[in-house]
Amino acid sequence: MRATGLAPSPLFLILVAATVASGALAALAIGAARTAGIVLLILGGWAVALCLHEFGHALTAYRGGDRSVRAKGYLTLDIRRYTDPVMSLLLPLALLALGGIPLPGGAVWINRAALRSRAVASAVSLAGPLTNLALGAALTAVVGTSRLPEGLAAGLSCLALVQVFAFVLNILPVPGLDGFGVLEPYLPAQARRFAGTFGWYAPLLLFVLIIGVPAVGNALFGASFAVFAALGGDREAAIAGFQELLFWR
Helix, strand or coil: CCCCCCCCHHHHHHHHHHHHHHHHHHHHHHHHHHHHHHHHHHHHHHHHHHHHHHHHHHHHHCCCCCCCHHCCCHHHHCCHHCCCHHHHHHHHHHHHHHHHHCCCCCCCCCCCHHHCHHHHHHHHHHHHHHHHHHHHHHHHHHHHHCCCCCHHHHHHHHCCCCHHHHHHHCCCCCCHHHHHHHHHCCCHHHHHHHHHCCCCHHHHHHHHHHHHHHHHHHHHHHHHHHHHHHHCHHHHHHHHHHHHHCCCC
């Protein structure tokens, strides 16, 4: 945080501590308590990742010329700064818990006019998905290089796969997703305005397609597993973690 001169929000630190405690429960408990630990580890880890994803956007924007992100509190990792309590926090967490799909959550409002160039604007959009990919790589490295208890390995592997899936999903060139944001600075103004009318609805439509059209869901999950495997992820452990996350099925 030295680049911004700001310390992480206490709420973010509490969220991290709660996620670590859930990991300890997943590692040490048995039966239903272990399942609870795995579920809380994945959901808490996703909330932490949401903060880091949005912080990645904000920090890139800050370095690219938009100083307003500091005044808005985006550089503090405070989850309240990135979310609408229902639409961008509770809904994505519910969709992850119910369907195993990490629908994009929080948002930061960037003053695009303050950014130095179109390349910087693209980098701001790309920073979030790359943060998820980096988190997925780090988690797979921890699992792959450590002798972890089965429950903790399953939870961390599932969380890593969720990060990879978030990267694959977010990088799609769909209005409202970061992949479209990477391309948007280079599109004609008319195309940008047209896409803007679908910004809030396109991700939800994509979610419906993932759930309702098996070919779409299979393609995205297949791509995610391919990237996960390329990072050295443990497929069996990730699937075990997903089974625990979706224990109610």
